Amino acid sequence: MKLSFTQYTLSLKHTFTIATSSRSTTPVMLVEFEHEGIVGYGEASMPPYLGESHETAARFLANVNLEKYESPFLLERILHDIDSLESGNHAAKAAVDIALHDWLGKKLDQPWYRIWGLDLSEIPFTSYTIGIDTPDIVRTKTEEAEAYRVLKVKLGGENDKEMINSIRDVTDKPLRVDANQGWTDRSNALKMIEWLALRNVEIIEQPMPKGQIEDMMWLKEKSPLPLIADESVARLSDIVMAASGFHGINIKLMKCTGLREAHKMILLARSLGLKVMLGCMTETSCAISAAAQLSPLVDWTDLDGSALISNDLFRGASLHNGKMMPSSAPGIGVERIEAII
Ligand code: MG
Numbered sequence: 001m002k003l004s005f006t007q008y009t010l011s012l013k014h015t016f017t018i019a020t021s022s023r024s025t026t027p028v029m030l031v032e033f034e035h036e037g038i039v040g041y042g043e044a045s046m047p048p049y050l051g052e053s054h055e056t057a058a059r060f061l062a063n064v065n066l067e068k069y070e071s072p073f074l075l076e077r078i079l080h081d082i083d084s085l086e087s088g089n090h091a092a093k094a095a096v097d098i099a100l101h102d103w104l105g106k107k108l109d110q111p112w113y114r115i116w117g118l119d120l121s122e123i124p125f126t127s128y129t130i131g132i133d134t135p136d137i138v139r140t141k142t143e144e145a146e147a148y149r150v151l152k153v154k155l156g157g158e159n160d161k162e163m164i165n166s167i168r169d170v171t172d173k174p175l176r177v178d179a180n181q182g183w184t185d186r187s188n189a190l191k192m193i194e195w196l197a198l199r200n201v202e203i204i205e206q207p208m209p210k211g212q213i214e215d216m217m218w219l220k221e222k223s224p225l226p227l228i229a230d231e232s233v234a235r236l237s238d239i240v241m242a243a244s245g246f247h248g249i250n251i252k253l254m255k256c257t258g259l260r261e262a263h264k265m266i267l268l269a270r271s272l273g274l275k276v277m278l279g280c281m282t283e284t285s286c287a288i289s290a291a292a293q294l295s296p297l298v299d300w301t302d303l304d305g306s307a308l309i310s311n312d313l314f315r316g317a318s319l320h321n322g323k324m325m326p327s328s329a330p331g332i333g334v335e336r337i338e339a340i341i
Contacts (some may be wrong), residue, residue, distance in 0.1 A: 001066040002034045003096065007054040010045075010282055010309045014141065017132040018154045018180045021049050026282045029092065030059040030313070035072055040103025041314070041334055042290075044091035045112035045254050045305070051161055057092040060085070072103055079260050090234065090257050091281075097258025098290045098332060105331030112259070112293035113326055122296040126324040127152040127176050128304045132159070135166040142170045142308035149322035150174050150202070156182015160192060164199055174243060176300065178205035180229055186215040197224040203249060203277070205301065206230040216245030228277050236265050238270065248275025248299070254283070255292050266297050270287055280305035289316030290332040292324050313337060 010026040025141050031042035046052040064083055069078055082096055105112050113120060128148035130141045130157070145151055151171070153163060156179035167175065177196055183189035189207045196204070203226045208215050210232040220227055226247040233242045234255040242249060249269050262278075269276050276298040278291055283305040295301045303324040306312050316334035317326045327333035 001069065001072065003031065003057065003061065003064055003066055003099070004034070005029050005031045005061045005095070007058070008313070010284065012282060012308055013046045013310050014131065014137070014308070016282070016308065018156070018178075020143035020180055020182070023048065026309075027054050028283060029095055030062070030284075030286070031095040031099045033066070033072070033096070033103050036105060036107070038103055038106050040099040040101070040331060041286050041336065042095040042097070042099030042102065042107065043286040043334055044095035045185050045281040045287060046091050047281055050091070050254075052089065052091050056089065057095070057290040060089040060092040072100055072107075072192065072231070075100060075104065076261065079258070083257060091254040094253045094256070094258040094287070097260055098253065098287060101259050101290065102331035102334070109330050111326060111328060111330055111333050112238075112290075113296060117261070118294075118296035120296060120325065123292075123323045123325060124295070124298065124300055125149045125322045126301040126303045126319070128166065128307065129302070130154065130163075132157040132163065135162060138163060138166040139170050141307050142167050147284070147319055147322070148173075149303075150176060152176040152178055152205075152304075155192075161195070163197065170198065172200060173200045175199070176205065176302070177201050178230070179207045179262050181206050181209040184209060184212070186212075186219050189215075189219055193219075193223050193225055201225060203228050203248070205277075206232065213241070213245050220245050220247065226275055228275065230279065235262055236268060239265060239268050239274070243272045243274055246274070248277060250279045250302070251298075252279045252281065253287055254281050259290055259294065262291075262294055263268065266294065268320075275299045277302060277305075282308050284309070284312050285316040286332070286334055288324070289314065289326060289334045292317035292326040293332060295324065295326075
């Protein structure tokens with residue numbers, strides 16, 4: 001059982017600005033798991049604000065020893081052991097999780113949505129993300145997103161109403177808003193949410209900083225729109241606490257260490273009556289296609305990460321009628337391609 005990894009840097013089509021940062025590239029680590037002539041692909045996407053890097057991922061992955069296991073089918077034990085190696089390193093852990101899932105699905109000759117017994121007709125529309133920008137660029141990006149039925153808008157900057165008005169100049173599509181913790185005063189946050197509720201906005205993601213849980217409990221009682229936790233929920237163990245301040249959670253493979261835990265998070269969230277969104281980082285079609293396998297189980301998907309980059313290395317899940325549909329190929333359903341630059 002051989003695990004190998006290579007660093008790669010994604011080029012973003014547009015400089016991407018959210019309430020807390022701005023960037024034009026994303027470091028990723030590509031992982032291959034090879035056994036019995038089958039190769040499983042995985043990926044760690046590491047936006048710098050989350051603390052992982054090419055260096056941390058290389059160091060962590062060098063310590064992953066799969067040789068000691070009898071079979072890759074011992075997935076629960078293997079992933080538990082990898083998680084126990086060190087705290088953090090969520091994206092690096094996700095890369096191994098995705099590669100093992102890809103390998104197992106290929107060995108079984110089935111895509112994961114079929115192994116999990118899911119119905120692709122239940123996949124919701126995915127959104128396309130518009131970062132914080134000037135009105136002209138916001139209008140251009142909105143027009144570029146023509147194939148998408150829903151847009152996700154980054155707010156929490158200085159020009160929130162201008163952003164929304166610029167988009168509304170061009171389209172009346174439903175919007176999902178992500179404030180990325182940018183609203184620190186709860187009364188102002190409520191006023192903004194009430195204003196947005198009149199403008200065909202579906203949900204509000206992470207309106208306030210993750211430490212302000214009491215303000216979130218106050219806001220949840222009064223908000224006319226569902227509030228979705230992103231920065232407040234990384235892993236399974238964060239969900240119970242977040243349930244008091246949010247109506248739902250945004251699950252991302254890179255936050256939660258991969259498909260195994262993401263699946264468990266969906267089940268726990270449902271048992272607590274929470275809504276579920278499935279999101280992503282900027283990443284190649286490798287990690288996007290892995291996430292797409294789970295998408296029949298969620299209320300909203302935001303799987304546009306591979307659409308935001310110009311040097312994808314995989315072909316897999318693709319946009320059909322506004323939905324990010326997995327391919328019917330086994331595993332996570334991807335094939336490796338040469339980057340088109
Ligand atoms: Mg978010």
